[in-house]
Amino acid sequence: MKNLKTLLCALLLVGATACGRQSANTGEAEPEAPENLLYGINVDDYRTETGEVGNGETMGGILNRYGISALVVDRLDKASREVFPLRNIRAGHKYTAFIHEDSLYAPHLDWLVYETSVTDYVVFGFHDNDSVSVRKDCKQYTLRxxxxxxxxxxxxxxxxxxxxxxxxxxxxxxxxxxxxxxxxxxxxxxxxxxxxxxxxxxxxxxxxxxxxxxxxxxxxxxxxxxxxxxxxxxxxxxxxxxxxxxxQLLKAPLKYSRISSRFTYARKHPIYKVYRPHTGVDYAAPKGTPIHAVADGVVIFKGWGGGGGNTLKIKHAGNLQTGYLHLSRFAKGISKGSRVSQGQLIGYVGSTGASTGPHLDYRIWKNGTPIDPLKIPSEPAEPISKENRAxxxxxxxxxxxxxxxxxxxxxxxxxxDSLQLPAATAVSAAPATEEKKSEK
CATH class of the missing domain: 3.10.450.350 (Nuclear Transport Factor 2; Chain: A,)
Known part of the structure; x- marks a missing residue:
C-alpha cells in the first residue's frame, strides 16, 4: 500500500506540466508527497511566511533572518550552482518560508521556495546535520x-x-x-x-x-x-x-522600428544638403536595438566606413552581399572572416558616421549592383517532401x-508527433496514386 501511495504522490508532483525537474541533494531525501501540497510540500506541517525580494537583497541575507548560518548558506550556494545559482535571485520575486517549531517552540526553517517566474520555482531544503537540498520545479497548469x-x-x-x-x-x-x-x-x-x-x-x-x-x-x-x-x-x-x-532572406534585420528613408537615386542628404543616391533602407530605432544577419554568410568587412560609421558587410550565397551601417557597436565574436547564421546577432543600432539620429542603413548588392532591399525576391527553403504530402x-x-x-x-x-492518416483517407488515396503510376 505504501508503494502505491508513493507512486501516486510522485505522479501528483510531476503533474501535467511540460517542465522538467532538476535537483541537487547533499542530505536527506525529500518526504513523500501528501494530499495538502504547496510547491510539493505538506503545508499542514508548517507555519508559512511569504515575502518579496527587496532591492539589493541577497539569498544569504534572507536565509540569515531565518536563522540559517553562513556556513550552511555557503553549502547551499555550492549545491545549487548547477540547478539555480543563488546570485540569480531578483528584486520583486516572491518567496515562501516553511517553518516548524520544536518542543521548546523555537522556529526552524525547513524549506524556502523562490519563484523564478509565474510558473517556475526553486525549493531550497534545510535538513538535519546542516545538510541541504535544491529542487527546481514548476506549478501544475492546464492548457486551454x-x-x-x-x-x-x-x-x-x-x-x-x-x-x-x-x-x-x-x-x-x-x-x-x-x-x-x-x-x-x-x-x-x-x-x-x-x-x-x-x-x-x-x-x-x-x-x-x-x-x-x-x-x-x-x-x-x-x-x-x-x-x-x-x-x-x-x-x-x-x-x-x-x-x-x-x-533565403529575412524580411528585415531588426524588429520594433520604422522605415525613415527608402531606396532612391535622388535623396537630399540630411547633413550635406545635396541630392545623391541612397541605395539602402533606413530603419529608425532606439540606440542599442539588436541587429540580426538576414541570411547565412561570411563577414567580409568590419570597421569604419566613413560616412557610414561602424559598418559590417556580409557575403551570402547567390552573389548577394548585405551591408549594415551606422552601428553603435558590433556583436561579440563578430570579425572579418566569421561565419554567421540567419538570425544571428551581429550588431546594435547606433548613429555613428554621417547620421542625424540612431538608425540602421541596410543595403543589399547582387553581383555588385545595389538593389532595393524591400523588393528583392527570396527563394523559400525546402518544401514539404513528396512522402509527407498526404x-x-x-x-x-x-x-x-x-x-x-x-x-x-x-x-x-x-x-x-507520430501522426498517421486515418484509414479511410489512406485507402482512398491509394487508387489515385496507382492511376498516376499507370499514366506514366
Whole structure:
C-alpha cells in the first residue's frame, strides 16, 4: 500500500506540466508527497511566511533572518550552482518560508521556495546535520486551446494590446512570419487569426502561451497561412501549398522600428544638403536595438566606413552581399572572416558616421549592383517532401477549417508527433496514386 501511495504522490508532483525537474541533494531525501501540497510540500506541517525580494537583497541575507548560518548558506550556494545559482535571485520575486517549531517552540526553517517566474520555482531544503537540498520545479497548469482574431489599426503589437491578448503572441507571430510578412508595411485593416494554447494555473491565472497551432495573416488582401508540421526532425511552419514560410532572406534585420528613408537615386542628404543616391533602407530605432544577419554568410568587412560609421558587410550565397551601417557597436565574436547564421546577432543600432539620429542603413548588392532591399525576391527553403504530402494536407485542411470556422474538438489536430492518416483517407488515396503510376 505504501508503494502505491508513493507512486501516486510522485505522479501528483510531476503533474501535467511540460517542465522538467532538476535537483541537487547533499542530505536527506525529500518526504513523500501528501494530499495538502504547496510547491510539493505538506503545508499542514508548517507555519508559512511569504515575502518579496527587496532591492539589493541577497539569498544569504534572507536565509540569515531565518536563522540559517553562513556556513550552511555557503553549502547551499555550492549545491545549487548547477540547478539555480543563488546570485540569480531578483528584486520583486516572491518567496515562501516553511517553518516548524520544536518542543521548546523555537522556529526552524525547513524549506524556502523562490519563484523564478509565474510558473517556475526553486525549493531550497534545510535538513538535519546542516545538510541541504535544491529542487527546481514548476506549478501544475492546464492548457486551454484558444482562437482569436483581430483587425490591425496601427501595428501588430497595438492590435494585441487592444484585444487584451497575451503579449507573447506578437513575438511568436513575428518569429513565424519574419520571412513572409512585411511588418514595416502593416496597414490599417490588415488582420490575423491565430490558434494557440494558453497556460492557466488554478484555471484562472494566465501563465503564458504554448504551441501556436495555426495562423492566418492577411496583409493588403493577401492571405498567409502558417501550418505547423514536423519534417526533418523538427516542427516548422508551412504555407498552405506546402512551401516553407522560411525564406533565403529575412524580411528585415531588426524588429520594433520604422522605415525613415527608402531606396532612391535622388535623396537630399540630411547633413550635406545635396541630392545623391541612397541605395539602402533606413530603419529608425532606439540606440542599442539588436541587429540580426538576414541570411547565412561570411563577414567580409568590419570597421569604419566613413560616412557610414561602424559598418559590417556580409557575403551570402547567390552573389548577394548585405551591408549594415551606422552601428553603435558590433556583436561579440563578430570579425572579418566569421561565419554567421540567419538570425544571428551581429550588431546594435547606433548613429555613428554621417547620421542625424540612431538608425540602421541596410543595403543589399547582387553581383555588385545595389538593389532595393524591400523588393528583392527570396527563394523559400525546402518544401514539404513528396512522402509527407498526404499527411501534411490532412493536417493543413483541419487547421484551416479551424481557423476559418468552428470544428468539433475531436476533429482538431492536437499532436504533431507520430501522426498517421486515418484509414479511410489512406485507402482512398491509394487508387489515385496507382492511376498516376499507370499514366506514366
Amino acid at each position: 486551446r484558444t482562437k482569436k482574431s483581430a483587425v490591425i489599426n496601427s501595428s501588430l503589437w497595438g492590435a494585441i494590446m487592444e484585444q487584451n491578448l497575451p503579449y507573447a503572441l506578437a513575438a511568436d507571430l513575428e518569429d513565424i512570419y519574419q520571412w513572409t510578412v512585411d511588418f514595416f508595411g502593416i496597414q490599417k485593416g490588415d488582420s490575423f487569426t491565430v490558434i494557440y494554447d494558453e497556460r492557466f494555473i488554478d484555471d484562472t491565472v494566465s501563465a503564458g502561451i504554448g504551441r501556436i497551432w495555426g495562423a492566418k495573416f492577411i496583409q493588403s488582401g493577401k492571405e498567409f497561412y502558417a501550418i505547423p508540421f514536423r519534417q526533418g526532425g523538427k516542427i516548422q511552419y508551412w504555407e498552405a501549398d506546402g512551401g516553407s514560410l522560411r525564406k 499527411l501534411f494536407e490532412f493536417v493543413r485542411d483541419r487547421i484551416i477549417a479551424e481557423l476559418n470556422g468552428d470544428v468539433k474538438p475531436e476533429e482538431r489536430i492536437t499532436q504533431l
